[in-house]
Amino acid sequence: MKAQINRWLTPPVFENDEEKTWRANLLNTTTIVLTIAIIVVFIGNLIGGGIPPTVLVINVTVFFGILILRRLLFNGKVALTSLTIIVFGIILFTASVVSLGTTRTPTTAGFMLIIIISGFLFGKKGLVFTAISSSLTVLGLILAENAGMLPHPDYTVNITQWITYTVFFGLSGALTYYSYQSTYRSLKRAFKESADRKRAEEVLRESEEKFRILFHSGNDAVFVYHIYEDNLFGKFIEVNDVACKRLGYNREELLNMSPLDISTPEAIERSKSMLKKFSSEGKPLFEWIHKTKEGREIPVEISSHLFDFKGKPTVISIARDTTERKKAEEVLAGAANEWEETFDAVDDMIAIIDDERNIIRANKAMKEAFGKRNIGEMKCYELFHGTDEPIPLCPSTKSFETGEFEHLELEEPHLDNRVFDVFTYPIKVEEGSTKKVVHVARDITERKKAEDKLKRYADDLERTNEDVKNFSYIVSHDLKAPLINIKGYNERIHLAFEEITQLLTPLLNQLDKSEREKFSNLVDKDVPKYMEFINLSTNRIRAFSNAILELSRLGRKELAFSTIDMNKVVSSSLHNLAHKIEEKGITIDVMELYEIVADWNSIQTIIDNLVSNAVNYLDPERVGKIEIKAVEGKDETTFYIKDNGMGIAEKDRERIFNI
Numbered sequence: 001m002k003a004q005i006n007r008w009l010t011p012p013v014f015e016n017d018e019e020k021t022w023r024a025n026l027l028n029t030t031t032i033v034l035t036i037a038i039i040v041v042f043i044g045n046l047i048g049g050g051i052p053p054t055v056l057v058i059n060v061t062v063f064f065g066i067l068i069l070r071r072l073l074f075n076g077k078v079a080l081t082s083l084t085i086i087v088f089g090i091i092l093f094t095a096s097v098v099s100l101g102t103t104r105t106p107t108t109a110g111f112m113l114i115i116i117i118s119g120f121l122f123g124k125k126g127l128v129f130t131a132i133s134s135s136l137t138v139l140g141l142i143l144a145e146n147a148g149m150l151p152h153p154d155y156t157v158n159i160t161q162w163i164t165y166t167v168f169f170g171l172s173g174a175l176t177y178y179s180y181q182s183t184y185r186s187l188k189r190a191f192k193e194s195a196d197r198k199r200a201e202e203v204l205r206e207s208e209e210k211f212r213i214l215f216h217s218g219n220d221a222v223f224v225y226h227i228y229e230d231n232l233f234g235k236f237i238e239v240n241d242v243a244c245k246r247l248g249y250n251r252e253e254l255l256n257m258s259p260l261d262i263s264t265p266e267a268i269e270r271s272k273s274m275l276k277k278f279s280s281e282g283k284p285l286f287e288w289i290h291k292t293k294e295g296r297e298i299p300v301e302i303s304s305h306l307f308d309f310k311g312k313p314t315v316i317s318i319a320r321d322t323t324e325r326k327k328a329e330e331v332l333a334g335a336a337n338e339w340e341e342t343f344d345a346v347d348d349m350i351a352i353i354d355d356e357r358n359i360i361r362a363n364k365a366m367k368e369a370f371g372k373r374n375i376g377e378m379k380c381y382e383l384f385h386g387t388d389e390p391i392p393l394c395p396s397t398k399s400f401e402t403g404e405f406e407h408l409e410l411e412e413p414h415l416d417n418r419v420f421d422v423f424t425y426p427i428k429v430e431e432g433s434t435k436k437v438v439h440v441a442r443d444i445t446e447r448k449k450a451e452d453k454l455k456r457y458a459d460d461l462e463r464t465n466e467d468v469k470n471f472s473y474i475v476s477h478d479l480k481a482p483l484i485n486i487k488g489y490n491e492r493i494h495l496a497f498e499e500i501t502q503l504l505t506p507l508l509n510q511l512d513k514s515e516r517e518k519f520s521n522l523v524d525k526d527v528p529k530y531m532e533f534i535n536l537s538t539n540r541i542r543a544f545s546n547a548i549l550e551l552s553r554l555g556r557k558e559l560a561f562s563t564i565d566m567n568k569v570v571s572s573s574l575h576n577l578a579h580k581i582e583e584k585g586i587t588i589d590v591m592e593l594y595e596i597v598a599d600w601n602s603i604q605t606i607i608d609n610l611v612s613n614a615v616n617y618l619d620p621e622r623v624g625k626i627e628i629k630a631v632e633g634k635d636e637t638t639f640y641i642k643d644n645g646m647g648i649a650e651k652d653r654e655r656i657f658n659i
Contacts, residue, residue: 012074023078026120030085031070038063054099062092082121089114090133097141101151111138216241221290221300221319225259226312227275233258237314246321248293259317264289264297290319299326349441352427353380353396355434369443380439386414395424396437403434409444418445487538494531497523536616559599566593566639569604570628573611580615586624593630594637607641614643 011028014020042059065088073081093110111134119127144150215222221243226234239254247254247262260268267289274286283305290298300319307314343350344364352361357379367375375383381390390397395406406424411417420441427436501523511519570590574581581588596603611626618624627642 012076014076014078020078023082023121024073026117027073027078027081027085028070030117031066031073035063035066038066054095058092058095058099062088086114086118086121086126086130089117090130090137094137094141098144098150102145218242218318219320221246221321223259223317223319224314225317226309226314227306228313233260233271233275243319246292246298247290262290262292264291287322288319299323347442349443351375351380351439351441353437353439355400355436357381357390357396359383360436366441384414384441385412395422396439399424399426399437400434403428403432418443419448420444486534490531490534490538497527497531539616559602561597561599563595564598564600564603565595566603566630569600569607570611572604573608576608577611577615584615584618584624586615586618586626589625589627591627591629593628593639594632596637607639610641614641614645618643618645 009028009032011025012021014024038059042056042063046056069081069084072084089110093114096110111130115127115130115134118130122129141150215238218240219242222238222240223236223243224238225236228234235258236255239251244251244254249257254262260271263271274284283303285301285303288300288302290300292298299322301322302317302319304315304317307316346363347365349366349369350363351359351366354360359375359378359380362375370383373383380396381387381394385391385394393408393410395408398404398406403426405426407422409419409421411419421444422442423440425438425440426434427438429435504519567590570593574588574590580586611628614626615624622644625644627640629640629642631638631640
């Protein structure tokens with residue numbers, strides 16, 4: 001029951017229509033008060049008596065009329081309900097005054113309530129209308145009363161008048177309270193709206209400040225402008241500080257320009273297609289070229305957004321300077337091309353293989369090696385080994401398993417038994433697992449054949465060298481005995497010649513002059529010369545024999561390289577031959593020599609032989625001169641031992657270093 005009463009007393013609420021709800025609330029209060037008032041008046045009339053029956057009928061009619069009005073009110077007919085209450089209120093109070101026969105009753109004060117309610121419901125217009133209507137109605141009633149047109153009034157005062165006044169007091173108090181509550185709520189709402197507006201304004205100011213900071217503090221230039229239906233760009237309506245600084249204009253200058261004024265001629269030609277993008281995409285992203293105040297061109301990437309601002313199509317464009325990115329892209333493109341050229345310039349076959357054994361990249365050498373095969377659609381083991389699955393020995397298989405570099409020589413029956421030197425290098429990801437492998441294969445089939453051939457040559461050479469060594473021993477051994485005999489007999493002939501000379505010298509007087517001269521030439525010149533020649537020849541053959549023997553020993557000796565001072569080497573050779581040099585009066589000219597890296601014994605032997613030959617084979621007809629010098633080059637040093645001796649015959653010069 002209580003819930004039903006509360007629901008009956010609660011006014012209707014109309015969403016999104018505050019004024020209608022407010023009027024409905026007033027009408028609800030009015031109808032409730034009127035309903036209570038009618039009931040009370042009706043009861044008072046019955047108790048007090050002296051009330052015409054027509055008044056009681058009117059009270060009952062008003063009661064049911066109020067119920068009908070509440071039904072209209074809750075059905076949303078607020079305006080109709082308001083107008084009905086005002087009109088029937090005037091009629092009701094007019095009828096009540098007429099039935100009572102005088103305007104001197106409390107009922108006449110009801111017109112004031114009608115005026116107040118009309119003012120609440122319809123504002124100034126309702127207030128003026130009801131005030132005039134009520135005034136004219138009361139005037140008509142007064143005239144009718146004075147003319148005796150109204151029933152004779154009963155001026156007896158009883159409880160009915162008290163009840164009527166009480167009802168008016170209650171209704172006036174309710175309207176006053178409602179007015180106070182409405183005014184209070186309005187003021188409260190106004191204060192709240194004022195506070196909300198201040199907060200909104202503060203939030204708006206903060207938002208504008210944040211927007212201003214964001215708008216002007218970024219690294220990109222921002223432009224805002226309108227576009228028109230005839231495919232024209234409007235002037236800028238806002239630009240940020242970056243745009244001004246980048247383009248070299250101040251803000252006022254830019255706001256008098258359009259996007260076409262800061263674009264290159266080539267970019268302007270594309271402007272219509274850009275406008276179509278705005279219409280079709282709404283948020284296009286494209287590359288453009290801006291032109292600064294000084295005429296410098298700046299490549300930019302523009303991200304734009306089309307929206308409606310103050311009823312006009314508006315674009316906000318954010319332009320990012322891509323100069324450095326373009327340079328980086330050029331560098332990357334150059335690096336990529338260089339890498340590609342390097343990748344293809346390598347003669348070895350190179351492939352990049354993923355962990356599913358797909359060949360994701362191959363260089364030119366590999367593509368040419370495998371001809372018309374579609375490398376990109378084959379597994380690596382299908383291409384290299386001709387198998388249906390990876391083979392355990394394959395270096396790439398091991399690299400995927402171990403994550404380490406692998407190397408192996410493989411002979412592939414699948415590829416005509418060719419031999420490959422294979423290297424695999426793992427490419428690891430951050431977690432350390434191997435996702436790719438660089439597979440490098442070098443065809444060494446011809447090299448293997450050459451190595452086999454060289455090995456055969458080396459074996460043959462080894463056997464030949466062994467024969468040469470044996471021959472050297474034989475030559476050295478077999479030459480020693482005859483040389484010793486020749487040298488010994490030469491010395492004996494020399495002694496015998498001296499004795500013969502001593503014996504024949506006393507007999508020279510028996511010879512004539514020409515015979516004596518002939519004998520003297522034989523004894524003093526020819527015979528000694530011949531014997532000296534025999535002696536030199538035997539020494540030369542012995543030196544040659546020793547050299548052959550030493551050469552055979554060098555073939556079995558390991559060389560020990562070290563830094564050698566050639567000044568000391570030459571000094572040692574000259575010291576060993578000092579007596580011959582002094583005896584023959586040879587001039588030695590040694591220049592400053594250099595340090596070299598060589599085997600000491602070998603270089604000492606070479607210098608000894610060269611210096612010895614220079615000393616032993618000088619021309620006896622002139623003073624000997626030997627010059628020793630060195631010329632230092634980039635990677636080698638050349639030593640010269642030059643003499644003014646007999647030299648080497650022209651016919652022997654081509655073959656001297658082949659002996």
